[in-house]
Amino acid sequence: MTNTFSRQVLPTPEALRPWVTGIGSVSVGAGSAEPYVQLPDTATTVVFRVGENGRRSTLVVGPRTRASYHHGKRFASCLEMRLAPGTTRPLLGVPAVDLVGRMVPLDELAAAPRRLARELRDLEPEEVVPHLARSFPDLSGAADRSRTALVTAGADALSMRTGRVPGPVRDVARELAVSERQLRNLFAEGVGLSPKHYARINRVRAVLAQADDVPWAQLAATTGYYDQSHMTTDFRTLMGVPPRSFFTGRLPAARPCQASIAGR
Secondary structure, three states, X not given: OOOOEEEEEEOOOHXXXXXXXXXXXXXXXXXXXXXXXXXXXXOOEEEEEEEOOOOEEEEEEOOEOOOEEEEOOOOEEEEEEEEOOOOHHHHHOOOHHHHOOOEEEHHHOOHHHHHHHHHXXXXXXXXXXXXXXXHHHHHOOOOOHHHHHHHHHXXXXXXXXXXXXXXXXXXHHHHOOOOHHHHHHHHHHHOOOOHHHHHHHHHHHHHHHHOOOOOHHHHHHHOOOOOHHXXXXXXXXXXXXXXXXXXXXXXXXXXXXXXXXXXX
């Protein structure tokens, strides 16, 4: 089962790599009969959107704790820029936890993001990334580099990697020489989620990425679940349906399309 939108991965300029983990161009076809899926996502994303009427807007989309399903009734194209862990407050002036489950116009945030939103309003899509490459370093002047580095290291330690399953949160905290409470506080501000929920989303997304090639029981083992039942329960909690239903297209009822982005 695949989302009903097209995506292109774009190169990330060197100047943006401390702040951005990925850039993508997304478009959704009008009148699609199939729903598209907004997956659970740990990232805060800056979205430059061009509507069907040519109107431009810049939005900030916070982390999503669960999947949602939508009808693709309206055409939208947008540029998505995923912020690195720990960079939301220095760039946007708010902690990531304040954005969880929300979609906020950039011009409703702090003074510097509001100014950036005005600058982006008249740009063509191909001009946005170069402009942000010039703007983000200026926005991030108040960043606490050591704090951001801790969040980045924690997020990396709790993420799935080929041949490696993340350890328990307590072990990650010990590796970083912080308490579990400190790690939770760092994640609340820098990611918006608890370390445990961050790891759960990351693991379910690993299941989504590998499910076409690996038997269920083997997939559960390679992604760090106790067994297939544990994987199924976690998947259902975050995706709304068990894995077999999701991959055969038996999805929850879709909601009307938001006038924002296609999803990811």
